[in-house]
Amino acid sequence: xxxxxxxxxxxxxxxxxxxxxxxxxxxxxxxxxxxxxxxxxxxxxxxxxxxxxxxxxxxxxxxxxxxxxxxxxxxxxxxxxxxxxxxxxxxxxxxxxxxxxxxxxxxxxxxxxxxxxxxxxxxxxxxxxxxxxxxxxxxxxxxxxxxxxxxxxxxxxxxxxxxxxxxxxxxxxxxxxxxxxxxxxxxxxxxxxxxxxxxxxxxxxxxxxxxxxxxxxxxxxxxxxxxxxxxxxxxxxxx
Amino acid sequence: xxxxxxxxxxxxxxxxxxxxxxxxxxxxxxxxxxxxxxxxxxxxxxxxxxxxxxxxxxxxxxxxxxxxxxxxxxxxxxxxxxxxxxxxxxxxxxxxxxxxxxxxxxxxxxxxxxxxxxxxxxxxxxxxxxxxxxxxxxxxxxxxxxxxxxxxxxxxxxxxxxxxxxxxxxxxxxxxxxxxxxxxxxxxxxxxxxxxxxxxxxxxxxxxxxxxxxxxxxxxxxxxxxxxxxxxxxxxxxxxxxxxxxxxxxxxx
Ligand SMILES: NC(=O)c1ccc[n+]([C@@H]2O[C@H](COP(=O)([O-])OP(=O)(O)OC[C@H]3O[C@@H](n4cnc5c(N)ncnc54)[C@H](OP(=O)(O)O)[C@@H]3O)[C@@H](O)[C@H]2O)c1
Numbered sequence: 059x060x061x062x063x064x065x066x067x068x069x070x071x072x073x074x075x076x077x078x079x080x081x082x083x084x085x086x087x088x089x090x091x092x093x094x095x096x097x098x099x100x101x102x103x104x105x106x107x108x109x110x111x112x113x114x115x116x117x118x119x120x121x122x123x124x125x126x127x128x129x130x131x132x133x134x135x136x137x138x139x140x141x142x143x144x145x146x147x148x149x150x151x152x153x154x155x156x157x158x159x160x161x162x163x164x165x166x167x168x169x170x171x172x173x174x175x176x177x178x179x180x181x182x183x184x185x186x187x188x189x190x191x192x193x194x195x196x197x198x199x200x201x202x203x204x205x206x207x208x209x210x211x212x213x214x215x216x217x218x219x220x221x222x223x224x225x226x227x228x229x230x231x232x233x234x235x236x237x238x239x240x241x242x243x244x245x246x247x248x249x250x251x252x253x254x255x256x257x258x259x260x261x262x263x264x265x266x267x268x269x270x271x272x273x274x275x276x277x278x279x280x281x282x283x284x285x286x287x288x289x290x291x292x293x294x295x296x297x
Numbered sequence: 298x299x300x301x302x303x304x305x306x307x308x309x310x311x312x313x314x315x316x317x318x319x320x321x322x323x324x325x326x327x328x329x330x331x332x333x334x335x336x337x338x339x340x341x342x343x344x345x346x347x348x349x350x351x352x353x354x355x356x357x358x359x360x361x362x363x364x365x366x367x368x369x370x371x372x373x374x375x376x377x378x379x380x381x382x383x384x385x386x387x388x389x390x391x392x393x394x395x396x397x398x399x400x401x402x403x404x405x406x407x408x409x410x411x412x413x414x415x416x417x418x419x420x421x422x423x424x425x426x427x428x429x430x431x432x433x434x435x436x437x438x439x440x441x442x443x444x445x446x447x448x449x450x451x452x453x454x455x456x457x458x459x460x461x462x463x464x465x466x467x468x469x470x471x472x473x474x475x476x477x478x479x480x481x482x483x484x485x486x487x488x489x490x491x492x493x494x495x496x497x498x499x500x501x502x503x504x505x506x507x508x509x510x511x512x513x514x515x516x517x518x519x520x521x522x523x524x525x526x527x528x529x530x531x532x533x534x535x536x537x538x539x540x541x542x543x544x545x546x547x548x549x550x
Contacts, residue, residue, distance in 0.1 A: 120390040153455045154412035154462065161405050162355055169447065170397045173440055177393065180386035200453035206405055209451035213401065216431070216446030219530075220439035223538040224385050 069145025073241030148247035304377025383548025432526030434534035
């Protein structure tokens with residue numbers, strides 16, 4: 059297998075997703091990047107060619123999934139090599155104070171949307187034994203101040219487990235759980251991390267680690283500091 | 298004691314309601330169908346209140362909670378759940394949305410709505426009905442399994458913060474139950490006799506509620522599944538695939 063890959067990345071307007079999209083595109087791959095924002099000029103926004111941007115707000119998961127499949131069709135994509143379902147939001151605070159809206163939005167964006175997207179793009183993944191990559195979080199084991207967020211990530215973890223068995227021989231399914239990373243996600247989640255932020259991993263490192271994980275055959279990867287450290291030293295393959 | 302039970306018209310929920318009523322407790326039952334609940338309410342003369350509510354609808358949940366007559370509950374049993382079985386990619390996205398909204402979103406919304414207004418009494422308990430699939434995976438019901446994993450981790454997440462308010466959390470991981478729901482989704486040829494009777498399970502759940510347990514794998518099959526799933530997670534999921542996914546004949550949702 060040579061030549062550029064078709065790569066779908068959701069939540070590619072900020073943080074980890076944005077860096078992933080730019081990095082894959084810079085290395086010659088065709089990237090379909092999605093987000094909730096309306097971008098006037100996505101060429102300048104991404105600063106690279108080969109990124110097609112689609113506004114697909116996952117707050118409406120069924121609709122977002124349909125839009126993504128329609129766009130893959132319109133682009134004339136015959137297959138998807140890698141689909142990285144990365145878009146997510148959080149809400150931080152005491153669980154008895156969590157607003158209904160936040161519960162609904164996190165479930166729709168972080169869990170229902172990836173489920174619907176995976177189902178819609180399955181034919182493209184099956185076409186050439188592509189790979190579905192779900193981005194979880196180390197919160198997957200449970201976290202008191204991120205209860206619904208942790209639940210959605212545990213949902214993805216469970217989905218990966220059962221779906222991998224279902225799709226054996228047709229497409230790969232991988233789950234990657236990054237640890238705390240210096241993106242704006244915490245700020246958007248209403249949390250001031252303060253000095254603790256210094257302990258978080260640098261986004262560049264985490265992105266290199268995710269890329270390494272995607273190249274590997276591991277089913278489940280936890281991006282710890284040491285995994286990220288060694289990833290930055292690992293060799294690139296086709297991806 | 299005052300209790301709130303969701304998914305109370307059938308199966309495990311119904312069995313729990315009947316046991317609570319027999320023990321002399323006050324019960325509020327939430328379900329989308331009435332199915333004999335009103336007859337039960339007449340029989341138990343006011344000890345049972347029935348609320349019809351579509352748990353897939355967040356606004357209906359908010360309305361139901363604000364209209365509940367009981368000011369607070371000692372026991373909240375979040376039991377309502379649906380399933381969707383079949384090949385993952387053949388089940389339509391709308392069915393997935395509904396599945397996730399009922400199995401995961403509804404119990405979380407009920408938890409937050411009740412706890413925000415201090416409507417769970419000190420010393421009370423929240424009970425979440427997850428599934429044995431949390432231990433073994435469930436190819437052929439991948440999204441159902443995902444909702445049950447998510448619910449289990451939600452329950453684990455809130456345990457400490459709620460303990461501070463004096464509220465306990467119990468998660469139940471039942472294996473196959475002998476209900477209409479299981480009948481509909483079981484692979485052809487599966488024996489009903491291997492599934493646990495709802496009333497037996499209800500008894501185990503109520504016993505665990507009055508203990509200090511935080512997790513219950515009820516019965517021998519669930520204990521085995523948990524053990525096997527922990528020891529050899531990959532093998533357990535492959536075994537589930539052979540037992541269920543490879544025998545699927547069509548999709549049910
Ligand atoms: N940062 C961490 O510490 C950390 C740790 C573990 C796991 N993760 C996971 O890593 C992934 C990326 O997170 P990040 O740190 O890069 O966060 P981020 O910087 O906030 O990026 C999240 C991306 O998702 C997009 N998004 C949000 N809501 C959306 C919606 N309704 N529809 C479509 N896209 C939407 C965001 O759009 P906008 O640009 O409009 O906000 C953004 O592009 C997430 O799955 C997150 O859970 C992060």
